[in-house]
Amino acid sequence: MRIITALFSMLLLSLLLVPMMSYATESQPLQLFLDGKQLTTEVAPLINKDNKVMVPVRIIAESLGSKVQWEEKIRKVTVNKSNISIQMFIDKKEVYVNNKAVQLDTAPSIVDGNAMLPVRFISEQMGIKVTWDDLTRSVFLFNQESDNKGTTTAPTPVDNISKDKPDNKTTDKPSIKPDDKTIEKPSSKPDGKATDKPSEKLGADGSKSVDSSKDKPSAQSPEPNSSNAGTKPVIANPNQPPTYTTTSVEAGAKKPEAVTVIQSISMEGDQFVVKTSGGKAIPDVTTTANPNRVQIDIPNGQLAAGLKLNSNGEGTITEKNAAVSQIRYLLFSKESSIVRIIIDLNKKIDFKDSASSSSTQLVWSLSPAKERYTVVIDPGHGGKDGGTVSFTGRHEKEFVLGVGTKVYNLLSKEPKIEAILTRKNDTFVELPGRVSIANDAKADLFVSIHGNSILGKEEVNGLETYYYTEQSLPFAIQMHQKLLKASGFEDRKVKQEDFHVIKNTTMPSLLLELGFLSNKAQENTMFQETFQNQVAAAIVAGIKQQLRLD
Template sequence: MIGKMGDKMKKELVKWLILMSFVILSSTILKAEPLQLIYDGKVHNYTLPPITLYINGEMLQTQVMPAIQLEERVLVPAKEVFEKMGASVEWNESEKSVYICKREMLIVLKMNSQEAWVNGIRYTLDMPAKNVNDKMMIPLRFISEAMGYDVIWENGPRNAFILMPEELSFPEEPSFVEQEEVVLLPGAITALTGIYYDALIGAITVDKPSNLCAEDLVCMDDPIDRKWIVDFKADYSAVLKEGVYELNTGPLKKVSIKTDVTTCMIIETQTVQALTIYEMNEKLYFNLVTPREKYDKLILIDPGHGGSAPGTSGGGIVEKNQTLLYGMDFFRLLEEDPSIKVYTTRSQDIDVSLEERAQLANEIMPDLFISIHANAITGTAQRQESVKGTETYYYDNPNDLRGKAFAEMVQQNLVSTFNMVDRKAKADTGYVVLKRTNMPGVIIEVGFLTNSEDRNKMMQPDFSARLATVLYETVKAYYAEGYK
């Protein structure tokens, strides 16, 4: 007499029966048709036999891009697979990311990145999500490891089976589903309708008015004050009531709603955060992540001195004014490049201490920290006229030569472009903004304000724009050399 089966045995039996039915249905191996694949900037001829993909017993017919095998990894089209599973799939062109939402699960995948996010938890893919023939292809194993789905690979006929967990469940007693973990902002029930913090996916969630789209929003980040300002570009005070809502959870500090002509949401954070906005199922989601998690290339510009710290001077020219001019011209040029996210330690004449600059850099974790200064020397007029030229400092770290490499590139390009005296790229361990930051950094001493020849060059009407161009081209060359 056969006793009562355990749940685990029953699940394995059902999986085996499903798999056997698939094998019978797919007993003939199809002959491969030659396929041209475009990925990683190259055209590849793909001649492996085709892969047949099944989701819960149903063959998935992909209209544009089939499942493929690269480097012993099976890749499947993200949109077709997840939509077949009943998920909503949205592509964010500016971020080159796809947002997948199913019930309480939120998945974020970025093109050509080995990082994936599931409900705010980071996963490392064994192969990056790839753009193949303009389709996002993801490793089959990710669906199993990150989502808890059963994935079976049958090597002979090259079949891939995805079995969703609910298809394998055998509840013997009525089950009770716990309510979603949603943390309402304090006072939200009485003072703010339609906005709350969803702790399950780590996002501020707003019920979307029918005439509002994510593309309509204007977002401005203020990294120095650690906040984002989201302008809804219309008056939504009837829906979003004014108020300040203390939160202090995760990266969030508080959220404020204000309406003047238009309604604005001010998001204040504990540290510098990047903001991702997407809409799905009649809601707007405001998700905070670190800049490093969102952006592939990051630069932090540091215009030296400012506020009550004027820096040096010469010939009536004050260093803090010149560094701000140079830094902001460089900033605006980098802003025009969509592949690079740029931050600055100051955009106006304000006090920012050396410690604050270092802390800001360590929160952002840019690829490069670039501090811009002007030089000077004391002494007689004759001595001041005898010392001139450009020099670039980097932190002396024998275990990380990226700062040295960038400093040498900057020094060479500035000297050749402006015909400055070459005072060389120099190692130093004393500068606070170099020794207390955790990334490659340089301090650029553009020229001597106390030397008339340098000063005249630095005060030419086109000097700042030319300097910005040289630094921008140097940053691009740094990336092109494979540095990050």
């Protein structure tokens, strides 16, 4: 009898605890992310009485460059963007898209002064890809307007979430990769001289010229797709040589990229190490707060046989580390072969690229989060060294000082950044002196600014970003994409060269060639204040992204 009574008591207690646990999960507010960046809203996304996920339309629309109007008398919200106009009325299921009636499953509503719309409608009408992470109760939105070169997998539906259906849950948010990148290796330099100009080589007559051969064809980055709970990982055989992705290639198209095999994942002291083989890995790293987490996506990736997965397709590594609670890994997208590594953190940290990275291992250092970061901006040349001469006879040193000063002024407004200029006026600083300024300051980042030139080939134009160390490569890719967008110039790719200032600095370092001063049209643009302000803002955005301050 006592046994029966005890069993009955335990059953009753468990029945009482289940709704309490469910309530704890459901009471956690939903989070909203757009293109990997968390949006701060007055009203968090919510699940309404119809079991539909509702999101605030204004912050999403405005973040996508749309205009939103509110008419109080008739309780009407209008969203206008390029070729689309959406008109909706609060508490009415009928909305108008380009003057055509569309029926919604659930009506827009007002919550604390914010118009809320079902996320499915946002997805269909505004070109947004949507995924739902049940673990963190997060809605992830991705703008596909500029990323439509390939086909995409339909996102996991999030408008009708059922709490008892595990298939509705996806893993952490997919990340957005740079659209197009070519990494070129350093060219051999027989004289080994330190140079401040990446693209110039001495000709037989002593004049300076640039190798105008066309860049190598760029490798198209894979497009991330939604992950499903049932996705089966592709396991690499360590005894087999690296293979290539089985992507169909048309005549003249780019070659598929070599697969990167993830051999091991571990913490080694205060460093996080991913050992690889096969193709060179170019990771995409994002960090989130609340919860504190680092996410690493490795495209064209496979997991080695030693990295075991559970029935849900996820592997876990438990770490005895003050900062790291656990490490998870999975094949996030089967179609794009994206291996995702998630580091769950106990506290906020600085997660920085390490100089120990190489073609066979990715290394990041973990350190306590800084209150302020030091960034050195290096306007090239100066004083007796005028740099290259533009089409109309102006000197490069003037252009780069103008841009460098604008970058410095913008960085000085950032509370978490201490900016340093290697020169503030028309003075000459030796190359080793520029390196010493950065190394002595224990700078977190170094950016050298230049203008390009090619003698006798006025038609050549475009923008180049140079790096040397492996730790600088992710920084280079991010920065290059922002500069291309800001400048509108031709893409002359991300390139690797052993230039003195980026070879001898100890932190992630870049040398930027912001256009060709020898090209008449480009020179005219480069000396305009508007252009310089746009480029300076792009450089600051790239710096903030690298420091995880955006």
